[in-house]
Amino acid sequence: MNPAELAAKRARLAELEAEASRLAAEVDAEAFAHAAGDWARRGYYLTYYATAGFFLGMVAALVSLMFNIIGASLAGKDPLQLIRVYLTFGLGGKSLDPAFDSGLALAMGCVLYIATGMLLGIVFHVILTRYAAHAGLATRLAWASVIATAIWFVNFYLLLSWIQPLLFGGNWITSTNPVYLPWWVALATHLVFGWTMAVIYPWGLFHPYRPQVEEADET
Numbered sequence: 001m002n003p004a005e006l007a008a009k010r011a012r013l014a015e016l017e018a019e020a021s022r023l024a025a026e027v028d029a030e031a032f033a034h035a036a037g038d039w040a041r042r043g044y045y046l047t048y049y050a051t052a053g054f055f056l057g058m059v060a061a062l063v064s065l066m067f068n069i070i071g072a073s074l075a076g077k078d079p080l081q082l083i084r085v086y087l088t089f090g091l092g093g094k095s096l097d098p099a100f101d102s103g104l105a106l107a108m109g110c111v112l113y114i115a116t117g118m119l120l121g122i123v124f125h126v127i128l129t130r131y132a133a134h135a136g137l138a139t140r141l142a143w144a145s146v147i148a149t150a151i152w153f154v155n156f157y158l159l160l161s162w163i164q165p166l167l168f169g170g171n172w173i174t175s176t177n178p179v180y181l182p183w184w185v186a187l188a189t190h191l192v193f194g195w196t197m198a199v200i201y202p203w204g205l206f207h208p209y210r211p212q213v214e215e216a217d218e219t
Contacts (some may be wrong), residue, residue, distance in 0.1 A: 045206050049129045050122045052204030053197075057121015060196035061114040067192045068185070082189065083109040085181040088172040089164055096172060096180065117193060120151065124197040125204055140198035148194030152187050 068082045078084065087095035087109045094100055095109075124147055132143045161174045172180050 044130065046126065048206050049126050049204065052206075053122040053125025054118050055121070056125055056197055056200055056204050057118040058114055059200060060121060060124075060193045061117020063196040064117070064189050064193040065110065065113060068189050071185075071188075080106055080109075082181065082185075083113060085173055086113055088168070088170070089160070090168075092168045093170055093172060120193070121197060123147070123151070124194060125201070128198065128201055129205070137198065140201055141195055144194035144198040145191060148190040149187065152190040156183075156186060 065082070069079045072081050073079045083106055084095045084100075087105065091105070095105070124144065127147055128140060128143060132140050135143070156174045161171065164173055165171045173186075174183075175181070176183075
């Protein structure tokens with residue numbers, strides 16, 4: 001076999017190998033797309049969106065907590081007044097005493113506040129992905145406002161208004177005394193949480209992996 005024939009056969013072999021690789025990639029991609037299509041038709045991916053909402057709720061809780069800390073500081077109040085009121089559900093009026101300056105308790109209060117936000121994040125994200133999946137930011141903000149207001153009303157006036165007095169002998173969270181936590185501050189904190197969930201909503205969307213098929217160069 002002369003060198004020219006050998007070179008031609010090698011070139012042909014390289015072409016066949018490239019063609020085989022391309023066909024194998026196409027087969028894999030089509031098989032994946034078929035499987036993904038079957039999977040996607042099974043319905044709403046609740047597990048993913050609940051998990052994503054859990055994480056996004058942490059971010060939203062941090063934002064709402066910072067909003068409250070900055071707002072309280074500008075108003076000349078204790079920056080952690082929200083946490084102190086939050087801790088009354090467990091410590092009673094003790095946490096509102098100016099002499100109460102337990103850094104560990106306040107830190108734990110912040111942790112519990114964020115943990116509560118993570119649980120609420122599941123509720124927000126699941127509702128948004130179910131009923132505002134293809135909506136714009138304005139619509140998501142409207143949905144988030146409704147959800148936040150509903151949660152604030154249910155928690156404060158249908159649950160805590162009687163549970164806290166029953167368990168701890170006092171009513172500090174839903175008290176009408178503005179020294180503790182004015183209703184509008186509590187509502188604003190919920191709204192900031194909800195609006196943050198609406199803004200960062202795209203972070204928690206599910207995008208199925210789709211392999212890229214590279215076309216072999218024809219030479």
